[in-house]
Amino acid sequence: MSVGGGGAKRDPRFVPDEVVPTEDGRRLRIRWADGTASEYWPRDLRLVCPCAGCVDEMTGERTLDPTRVRPDVHPTAIHYVGRYALQFVWSDGHSTGFYTWEYLRELADPDAADEPPGGSG
Numbered sequence: 179m180s181v182g183g184g185g186a187k188r189d190p191r192f193v194p195d196e197v198v199p200t201e202d203g204r205r206l207r208i209r210w211a212d213g214t215a216s217e218y219w220p221r222d223l224r225l226v227c228p229c230a231g232c233v234d235e236m237t238g239e240r241t242l243d244p245t246r247v248r249p250d251v252h253p254t255a256i257h258y259v260g261r262y263a264l265q266f267v268w269s270d271g272h273s274t275g276f277y278t279w280e281y282l283r284e285l286a287d288p289d290a291a292d293e294p295p296g297g298s299g
């Protein structure tokens with residue numbers, strides 16, 4: 179179950195320039211190497227945690243109950259996982275989810291997943 183390709187060149191749509199809080203401090207902003215910026219509500223990110231504790235590995239079904247996630251949940255720390263993902267340490271103690279850049283980009287910008295790379299207008 180691996181992604182094909184494996185070229186050395188990284189798609190700028192999935193390469194982060196910076197990961198910072200927004201001016202009001204309420205959201206997380208990722209600026210991408212292609213010049214786009216995506217913003218995320220912390221709780222939304224918590225709800226889509228891709229780890230085995232939140233998603234059934236066999237069925238792919240989400241097992242996390244949104245009603246058990248506090249409205250004020252927020253990351254207390256954010257770690258880079260190599261060059262491919264972010265790991266959030268959540269205020270509810272959860273920290274096992276690795277959010278790949280592709281995953282984060284597609285959350286904010288679902289079209290990015292469909293467009294063939296290198297397309298220009």
Ligand SMILES: [Zn+2]
Pocket residue numbers: 227228229230231232233272274275
């Ligand atoms: Zn999780």
